[in-house]
Amino acid sequence: MFHGNAMTQSSLLPYAAIAYRVGFNALTVEYRGYQRNEGWPSEKGLQRDAQAALDYVLTDPILSTKPVIIFGQSLGGAVAIDLTSRNASKVSALIVENTFTSIPDLVRGRFPLLIKWVSYFCTQRWDSARKIKKLPASLPILMLSGLLDEVVPETHMRRLWAASQTRHEKGNFMEWAQRSISQDAKSQSTQTFPNIDEFHAFEFGEHVDMSKLDGYRGILTDFLDKIIPKSVFTSKD
Template sequence: MIYQMNGTDYAEFTSELNHQEFYFDVDKDIKLHGVLFKPDSLEPIGTIFHYSGKGMHLMSSIQKSYKPLLKKGFQVFCFERRDFGKSTGEANNSLVLKKDALFVFDKVTKMNEIKGKPIVIWGQSLGGTFATMTASERQEKIKGLILEGTFSSFPDIGKVYARILKLENFKWIVPLIMNNDFPAEEEIKKLNIPTLILHSKSDVQVPYKLGRNIYDASNKANTQFWDINSKHIMAIYDYEDQYVNEFIKMIKS
């Protein structure tokens, strides 16, 4: 329920934005689809590696969220996890998805379009867990990490789903049956690069407390928390100028 996409796809990728499409061979007969969105006329000032939320494939409103970043000169890369969008395979194992995330990051950072430019990792919702894990294992390659609406661990969000599904009386069993691979609240402790965590107090999909749990576990010398009032992972629209400025500050740090 947390990371399986159940075959959510679309017929063809199209975009009015300047972009370059990629397919990554990660396993036998398994390809992951990714796109690098580029500013129209500016030489890119940096790259944002985006780990998207559960339902954010590359033909969703995700493209709209990139426009303010492209306008300021960033290029943005995102890929679709297995069994989602134009990617193949099955998303039935979080450790396999972790391996995919690192594989694609390593491939992308070696591209001529990316090399020599500062990189910021951006994770939203489910994507924040993969973003934090990647940042902790590749922090020598990046300038910073920005998380929005992210949960502290898979069991923590599993308990939330138990409540939504009217299984409140059984939430105690979630930590016993659900894996706890690369919890964000543990991975965040390894970071010594600039990190920003933002979370809305009115977020009904990932409760505010789960974002605070990540911050509470972090190294306060390099981590900031930004309280917002917005819908789940919608701050790029409600706080556009301030949000984009956070990316700019990171590449200049």
């Protein structure tokens, strides 16, 4: 599990609790330069931290026998997408919440008058929209979006969803994906295509604390139940 900027591991505890209640282990990761950790939180640095965490799981004699699900919130979603894109064959599913398409896109939206300088100053790219297109079509993806997100506009999640669905080249999908962006977000709160991927928008969801919203836990656990056989874990109440 990967947290967002200006957050810490503790912000992931509500998500870890949900995972534990349905029988999953949860590993929360703290980046270099956060809290009391040494180093500077650069893009390459966070990529190394994420890879080290996954390598730990994959080399553990017990954890390595279990399905690996990558979860990320905000910046952590970008970390999760990047990590999954480099280890797709080792990951069973990807879950992202309130994540941006890329850092330059986010900056351009917030500071349009500085658009000419964005490429020069943005050394942190986190190009999630490009990377998510390269994931295998068979990899299940769950996207969770807060329509009241005051940090990352919800349009970023809509665009990430559309980008992720280019993995499925079936019928009139591209027309459907474009329509899902242009239509009113509230009327498109739940989308599923083509059976393994899900997009859920929460009308009262803000950038953080989405796990407290009504229906959130049910959506998360239903997704996990759908992609992981019941025999793999034992539910805990």
